[in-house]
Amino acid sequence: MNLSRTKLLAKLNGLHKDRRRLLRRLKKEDELAIGTVSVVNRKCGSPNCHCVESGGHPQTLFLFNDQDQGRRRCKLVRRADESWMLKAGDRYRKFRKDMKQLRAIDLEEKQILMALAERRAIHYK
Numbered sequence: 037m038n039l040s041r042t043k044l045l046a047k048l049n050g051l052h053k054d055r056r057r058l059l060r061r062l063k064k065e066d067e068l069a070i071g072t073v074s075v076v077n078r079k080c081g082s083p084n085c086h087c088v089e090s091g092g093h094p095q096t097l098f099l100f101n102d103q104d105q106g107r108r109r110c111k112l113v114r115r116a117d118e119s120w121m122l123k124a125g126d127r128y129r130k131f132r133k134d135m136k137q138l139r140a141i142d143l144e145e146k147q148i149l150m151a152l153a154e155r156r157a158i159h160y161k
């Protein structure tokens with residue numbers, strides 16, 4: 037990193053602002069569906085249903101990791117809960133994205149701090 041100290045410090049300040057914005061979102065209290073909520077087509081299994089011919093019925097699924105069994109599990113979402121769960125799934129996707137961004141900020145911050153340290157280094161002969 038071959039930037040001036042002033043530029044490095046300005047970048048550091050920018051990162052702090054980004055971090056504050058991310059933390060505000062990450063600290064929210066609204067519910068998260070920790071896993072994946074998705075709509076898939078499933079056949080209901082009834083031999084007389086039209087879905088035998090067509091692709092199936094749209095069905096909302098929640099995929100998550102079972103804390104106790106340590107396995108990937110799948111739950112059908114009840115019709116009445118669909119919009120609630122889909123929203124909570126979206127929020128979790130955003131949460132993950134924000135966490136990823138936070139890690140990128142951490143990394144850049146460390147690189148800048150190391151570049152600043154390098155400028156302070158005694159090159160003793």
Ligand SMILES: [Zn+2]
Nearest residue numbers: 079080085087
């Ligand atoms: Zn059916």
